[in-house]
Amino acid sequence: MVGEPGSQEEKKRVADGKRRAILLDFDHTLFDTDRFFWVDLKSAFARFGVPDEAWESSYEAIWPSGYSLVKHLDGLAGLGAIRGPDIRKAMLAAFDADFSDLRRYLFPDVPGFLKAARERGFDLILLSFGDPAWQSYKVQASRIAPLFGEIVYTAKQHGKAEPAEDFGKHYMALHVIDNNPADLDAMKARNSRLQTHLICRAEPSSVEGADPKVRDRFREAARYLTIPSRLSHHRCRSLDEVSL
Numbered sequence: 001m002v003g004e005p006g007s008q009e010e011k012k013r014v015a016d017g018k019r020r021a022i023l024l025d026f027d028h029t030l031f032d033t034d035r036f037f038w039v040d041l042k043s044a045f046a047r048f049g050v051p052d053e054a055w056e057s058s059y060e061a062i063w064p065s066g067y068s069l070v071k072h073l074d075g076l077a078g079l080g081a082i083r084g085p086d087i088r089k090a091m092l093a094a095f096d097a098d099f100s101d102l103r104r105y106l107f108p109d110v111p112g113f114l115k116a117a118r119e120r121g122f123d124l125i126l127l128s129f130g131d132p133a134w135q136s137y138k139v140q141a142s143r144i145a146p147l148f149g150e151i152v153y154t155a156k157q158h159g160k161a162e163p164a165e166d167f168g169k170h171y172m173a174l175h176v177i178d179n180n181p182a183d184l185d186a187m188k189a190r191n192s193r194l195q196t197h198l199i200c201r202a203e204p205s206s207v208e209g210a211d212p213k214v215r216d217r218f219r220e221a222a223r224y225l226t227i228p229s230r231l232s233h234h235r236c237r238s239l240d241e242v243s244l
């Protein structure tokens with residue numbers, strides 16, 4: 001996070017006030033969360049005989065207090081969908097083998113965009129909403145953490161506006177890229193100088209599909225299509241459309 005006023009870190013930032021930065025969201029912006037979570041992770045549970053309905057209802061029950069795999073397994077055990085410690089142990093081992101490297105869930109344009117931005121002198125900041133331990137697992141397993149000068153996780157709904165305002169004070173120019181119009185509105189409302197980019201990775205044609213498997217493919221990303229934005233943001237479908 002930004003240093004306390006008067007700290008060494010703060011002085012350095014003020015001295016560096018001519019730099020430019022990009023503030024990036026993680027889920028549905030850099031990372032294909034729907035394919036990871038709603039398609040592949042759900043299928044991995046299903047291979048152990050967990051019914052989709054139990055998987056979803058236990059997920060809905062735990063996520064407000066912060067998601068974790070262990071909590072999800074506990075919830076499923078409570079519903080009788082997982083029987084016995086051996087199965088639970090086998091599931092954890094299988095998940096560890098399948099999901100310790102998540103680089104395949106980064107959208108294809110991500111590595112090139114981050115590299116090019118750094119080469120052009122931009123500082124990269126990751127600002128991600130969600131349970132910090134769960135978000136950190138996904139970011140670390142995606143192997144992109146070393147590219148970011150700062151990584152901030154907030155578990156507070158609409159909690160991005162405050163850190164974005166802080167960062168805005170220390171940069172000559174600050175781009176923000178996010179898939180959530182409400183978060184972009186909140187950030188821009190505090191700092192009209194932000195260059196905001198609303199990215200939509202969902203295929204609108206697939207969203208309406210009646211097949212539940214197709215719906216899951218863009219399950220969360222599609223919800224953001226229904227959120228109106230009050231302020232104006234540059235709309236794009238890929239990072240290649242973000243001109244720096």
Ligand SMILES: [Mg+2]
Binds near residue numbers: 026
């Ligand atoms: Mg997001």
